[in-house]
Amino acid sequence: MGSMTDLPDPAAPGGSRVARGLGATARATRRAGSFTMRTAKRAAEAQGAGESGLSRLIQMHFFNTAGDAAVAIALAGTLFFTVPSGEARGQVALFLGLTMLPFAIVAPLIGPFLDRFAHGRRWAIGATMAIRAFLCWVLAGAVQTESTWLFPAALGVLVASKAYGVTRAAAVPRLLPQDFTLVKANGRVSMSGIVGVAVSGPIAGLASLAGPEWVLRYAFLLFVAATIAAVRLPPAVDSSAGEGDLVLRGDARGKRTGSMRIPPAVAYALRANCGPRWLSGFLIMFMAFQLRENPIDGWSTEVLTALVVGGAAAGNLLGVVAASVLKRINPAVTVTAILLVDVGVVVFAFVLYGVVALALLGLVAGLGQALAKFSLDATIQRDVPHRVQASAFARSDTTLQLAWVIGGFVGIAMPIDPPRLGLGVAVAVLAAWAGFVLTRTPRRTRPEVQTGS
Known part of the structure; x- marks a missing residue:
């Protein structure tokens, strides 16, 4: 063990340089952190969000x-x-x-x-x-x-x-x-x-x-x-x-003043959203066990899980970015297209089961879930009066959370052998749900709604 004299002397030229370097690094780190916090705070408070x-x-x-x-x-x-x-x-x-x-x-x-x-x-x-x-x-x-x-x-x-x-x-x-x-x-x-x-x-x-x-x-x-x-x-x-309730039936007795029945376009968008949300819960629970027990040759369980989950996270990010970039969307068309695309990508993963197919499945599922939710939000913002929008958002989020939980429960209940069985069940469920949703298309849909600033 060296003595105390072996330690760098801050008074020595070399020690002085080390001390100055450490001090400069600490100051730079502090300034960078402060700058990041100020930038994040300004972004969060921009356009009246702070007030x-x-x-x-x-x-x-x-x-x-x-x-x-x-x-x-x-x-x-x-x-x-x-x-x-x-x-x-x-x-x-x-x-x-x-x-x-x-x-x-x-x-x-x-x-x-x-x-x-x-x-x-x-x-x-x-x-x-x-x-x-x-x-x-x-x-x-x-x-x-x-x-x-x-x-x-x-x-x-x-x-x-x-x-x-x-x-x-x-x-x-x-x-x-x-x-x-x-x-x-x-x-x-x-x-x-x-x-x-x-x-x-x-x-x-x-x-x-x-x-x-x-x-x-x-x-x-x-x-x-x-x-x-x-x-x-x-x-x-x-x-x-000044708020009311969004009720599911025509009878609004016992509700607050200003209560109204859920608009057909909102009901349609909500039903369509249940498909992607169900798929999300199903994939998380089903793949967690499926990839553990039946990993694809040459790939570890952890890497496969990371690919599927990472694909879903990347898809969700792309959906948020797309919703922020797009100025106008047609919510009814978007949610319908996403539901059908989800059916198609699960069919693709079922037929061509492998690393690429599963990663693509996660990516499309994450992207679809994000875009479908933003389309539902746009429909509520367009068709539901302000006084009942809070009730509409609470009801829609409750329904979607339940769809996720049900999907997760089905994913856990699925047997893992053969590997494609669970995906086949997912295809059947999504296809049946898509048929149910499409038979209840609202009679008239407004063309486009503004999503950006």
């Missing part, structure tokens, strides 16, 4: 998606790859089934319940964050000890994440800046989520070198920050002044 409070929702969504990305990375090598396949399938199916029923019953009641209590929405959004923070801490211990709490805690994180989508949907219309469309606002919120994944992914990857429990502790901190951001949302989030 309306939308910027706070954007910042909260950043932490939300950053936390979800960290959880996904932590569990990628734990939830499905360290437990025997049969046991994993049984436990995931059990807990997903147990959580689906209460979610289906409670979700439609969230909006009306919160409308009757001050500060309800902010605390409801915050609760979805706080629950995930607590469960991430539980998961960190369960991963280390291989506790039986691993699966229920992981499924609890998943359900809380889906519940967040429902509660957030009702908040966005209340924070719109002047001359903002709902589609534009949702697009900006989605972009903050993409940035959150891009920033958090590498950090979580580095933390995973120390073990998945450290990634989950990092996710815990992110969800704590998101909880604080949710509680600090503007009071306008809790206001329901």
Whole structure:
């Protein structure tokens, strides 16, 4: 072991250069971080988003998606790859089934319940964050000890994440800046989520070198920050002044003044969206087990899973970018085309099962899900009066979350032998649903709606 004299002397010329270099690096890093934060803040507050409070929702969504990305990375090598396949399938199916029923019953009641209590929405959004923070801490211990709490805690994180989508949907219309469309606002919120994944992914990857429990502790901190951001949302989030309900039947008795029946074009777009959302849930659950038990020759399970999931993430990013770039779209045509393309790409993957086909399937599924959702948002913004748009978004997000859960449950229930069987079932389900949707095409559709600024 060297003595103290072996250490560089800061007073010496070489030591002075090292000290100056370290100081310059620290100052440059601090300036770069400050510049990045200022730039991100300016972008979030641009065009009146700061004054309306939308910027706070954007910042909260950043932490939300950053936390979800960290959880996904932590569990990628734990939830499905360290437990025997049969046991994993049984436990995931059990807990997903147990959580689906209460979610289906409670979700439609969230909006009306919160409308009757001050500060309800902010605390409801915050609760979805706080629950995930607590469960991430539980998961960190369960991963280390291989506790039986691993699966229920992981499924609890998943359900809380889906519940967040429902509660957030009702908040966005209340924070719109002047001359903002709902589609534009949702697009900006989605972009903050993409940035959150891009920033958090590498950090979580580095933390995973120390073990998945450290990634989950990092996710815990992110969800704590998101909880604080949710509680600090503007009071306008809790206001329901002048709003009504969007009802599914003609009888609006017992509803608030201004309630109206769901427009046919919105109902059609919502039904069409259920197909891509069902496919998303199905692929995540089915491929997680399928690629583990039946990997394609020459490819590891982890790489194959990354290709499919990465393709879906890339497709989702392309969908957000496309929706931001396109000035006008025809929502009815778009959602119909996406539903039919999804059927076609699943047929392609079924016939030419392989790495390229599965990666393409993930890419198209992610792209279609994003574009279909933006088309639904555009239809709601066009056809639903402002006073009931919050109710419309809450109902649509609830329906889509349930479609995702049902798709995931079907994906878990599918046998993995032969490998193409599950994809064949997906083809049959999507084709049948497409036929059902197309037979209920609205009698007249308006040509185009504006999606950008």
